[in-house]
Amino acid sequence: MFETQETGPIIELEKVGIRYGRGPEVLSNIDLSLQRGSFHFLTGKSGAGKTSLLSMMYLWQKPSRGRLSIFGNNVNFANRNSLSLFRRRIGVVFQDFRLLEHVSAFDNVALPLRVSGMSEKEIRKRVNELLKWVEIDRSTSAITSTLSGGEKQRVAIARAVINRPDILLADEPTGNVDNGIATKLMKLFVELNKLGTTVVIATHNENLINEFKYPCICLKNHNLTIVPAGEKIHDMEI
Ligand SMILES: Nc1ncnc2c1ncn2[C@@H]1O[C@H](COP(=O)(O)OP(=O)(O)OP(=O)(O)O)[C@@H](O)[C@H]1O
Ligand SMILES: [Mg+2]
Structure with a gap:
């Protein structure tokens, strides 16, 4: 190992x-x-x-x-x-985002935290705070495929940095x-x-x-x- x-x-x-x-x-x-x-x-x-x-x-x-x-x-x-x-x-922001298009912005950003086994309550707090910071606060429950290019980019960034x-x-x-x-x-x-x-x-x-x-x-x-x-x-x- x-x-x-x-x-x-x-x-x-x-x-x-x-x-x-x-x-x-x-x-x-x-x-x-x-x-x-x-x-x-x-x-x-x-x-x-x-x-x-x-x-x-x-x-x-x-x-x-x-x-x-x-x-x-x-x-x-x-x-x-x-x-x-x-x-x-390693957190990565791909040039073409590579988000899960059929789930919400929230779920995309929550993914790394769910993989690490964090409680849903803590995940909700952290993800909402970060999405607000990147100015995606209104559309957190929107299905990712409906977001604009710039919004997707900010969701991809939030996903990359959420678990430090x-x-x-x-x-x-x-x-x-x-x-x-x-x-x-x-x-x-x-x-x-x-x-x-x-x-x-x-x-x-x-x-x-x-x-x-x-x-x-x-x-x-x-x-x-x-x-x-x-x-x-x-x-x-x-
Ligand atoms: N999957 C691939 N198969 C074959 N050639 C590739 C592949 N990906 C990139 N290349 C080639 O490698 C070179 C570098 O591409 P790369 O995508 O790394 O450039 P870049 O600096 O990121 O460009 P951009 O600013 O347009 O994003 C280019 O000549 C490209 O055609
Ligand atoms: Mg490139």
Whole structure:
């Protein structure tokens, strides 16, 4: 059984390559070390590999070469059970939301808490509070398929953060909302980060990157560079 190491990087990539089938490598020779409690933006032009990198960190796909370690464990040697235990400690906001469309917003957000065995009374309190915060208070019982894109996005965010994951991976989580809500959602991620969650936010939103000064993982030409907090990101890289 795998142990969780509480020291050292929480996610570590060494000479990692990602490819689909027999296609060319989307990302090559990626080295990256994310410290516990860190906060990073992830940028790069459409097709640069942001979603591919996040889905590897979420253990959805394995690297085609190199080493990926998470919570101090090399995932190449992890079995299905261990991978699913690791995944439970990662909150993820998918670019296409991946909500359960036929149940309510409330039930989507409650799901991770129900899996963890929390009482319904406590679940009701926590879920309603968070949905109010992301401004979904009127439509909590609405069937998810009837919500707008921006509402679904906020439900997906609430589901990802409700159980205070060790890692939050969010793929363009503010792509469907206006600037005011985008800033508010960013504040939610900042709060979560202050509680200890390691955060990676993929975004094309230059305003957010400039307003919230965190380092930026930039993907370009199959490679990765880190732009330190507060430094200008070149337009070409967003
Ligand atoms: N399932 C897949 N099968 C084959 N190729 C894929 C698959 N998913 C992504 N790709 C390819 O990998 C490359 C990177 O795609 P990815 O979705 O990671 O980019 P992205 O940076 O997230 O782009 P966007 O900003 O448009 O979301 C693209 O060339 C894409 O065509
Ligand atoms: Mg993407």
